[in-house]
Amino acid sequence: MTRAQQRALAELWERFGVETGAAMLNPGQLFGRRASLILEIGFGDGESLTAMAAANPGADYLGIEVHRPGIGHLLLRAAELGLTNLRVVCADAVDVLEQHLPDExxxxxxxxxxxxxxxxxxxxxxxxxxxxxxxxxxxxxxxxxxxxxxxxxxxxxxxxxxxxxxxxLMNAATGNGFAPRPPCxxxxxxxxxxxxxxxxxxxxxxxxxx
Ligand SMILES: C[S@@+](CC[C@H](N)C(=O)[O-])C[C@H]1O[C@@H](n2cnc3c(N)ncnc32)[C@H](O)[C@@H]1O
The missing domain is CATH 3.40.50.150 (Vaccinia Virus protein VP39)
Structure with a gap:
């Protein structure tokens, strides 16, 4: 982890990070509004997630990643872009889905x-x-x-x-196959x-x- 990523985790976690604890997350409370909620699992360094969040300010983005240097990288970019529609969980996505996100x-x-x-x-x-x-x-x-x-x-x-x-689940692509790359x-x-x-x-x- 770089020093900048370490500093980001120390200084920016409070702004973008979500501690799950034992509680069920309430997306409306997390973002302070009701908007479309998009979950990205395993965002890596978060460059694409932050780009999507910046391009779609009307939607809320929740990222889950276990790799702390990647989270540090994402926090730096999220702060640079001044994002208000992005929150991050550092945990196994399966646990978060099973225990901390409501159905539907x-x-x-x-x-x-x-x-x-x-x-x-x-x-x-x-x-x-x-x-x-x-x-x-x-x-x-x-x-x-x-x-x-x-x-x-x-x-x-x-x-x-x-x-x-x-x-x-229904395949959105024709013939039960692969989809064209979405421009988003x-x-x-x-x-x-x-x-x-x-x-x-x-x-x-x-x-x-x-
Ligand atoms: C091959 S990388 C791809 C990263 C990024 N999406 C990209 O395309 O550059 C897969 C990522 O998924 C994360 N990951 C794997 N299993 C995970 C899990 N159960 N929960 C959260 N993140 C996970 C890894 O830490 C890694 O950053």
Whole structure:
């Protein structure tokens, strides 16, 4: 972690950070208003999340990440941009979803370049699995969106199969396949690394339909 990131965690956490404790989060109280709520899981260095929050001041953004240097980076950028519609949780997203977010509170969930775990023996470590998908269905509002992007082909098909088989989700792409890249998704740090390595990217877009 750089000194600037350390300082950001010490000085800016109070402004943007959310301590979950034992309580259920109340999005209206967190942001002091009622607006569309977008959750990003695993935002990395937060460059794309802060860019989206800055571009959409009418929506509220909640980021969950476990990597503290990345959170420090995001805090610096959020302060630079003067964002008031962004809050951050430093915790495992599964715990936060299971224990701290009410059902039907999210208008969109975005997961950009989740850790791919490409080796077959590591596939069980992948974040997007049937129980996790079912949890997301519960937390999304009716007609809420789930947007995933990955540059790992085997994970792309794995995610597509999991989500196509999840009750309460409908593929927004034609033919139960991949979606075109939505213009609202900025280039992420991990994606830029993949581009340098010549990787393709697969976007996956589902709608909550319960
Ligand atoms: C491959 S990186 C991608 C980061 C960023 N989205 C990007 O595209 O540059 C995956 C990120 O997900 C985070 N992550 C993995 N599992 C997580 C979990 N259960 N809860 C929260 N964050 C998680 C990791 O710390 C890492 O920063």
């Amino acid at each position: 509170c999210l208008d969109r969930v975005q997961i950009f370049f989740p850790d791919p775990w490409p080796k077959t023996r590591h596939h069980k470590r992948r974040l997007i699995q049937p129980p996790f998908a079912a949890l997301l269905v519960r937390k999304l509002k009716p007609a809420g969106q789930l947007h995933v992007a990955t540059d790992c082909e085997s994970y792309a098909y794995f995610i597509l199969n999991v989500l196509n088989a999840t009750p309460g 998704r900025p280039l992420t740090k991990f994606e830029q690394r993949g581009q340098r390595l010549g990787h393709n990217v697969w976007d996956i877009l589902f709608i909550q339909r319960t």
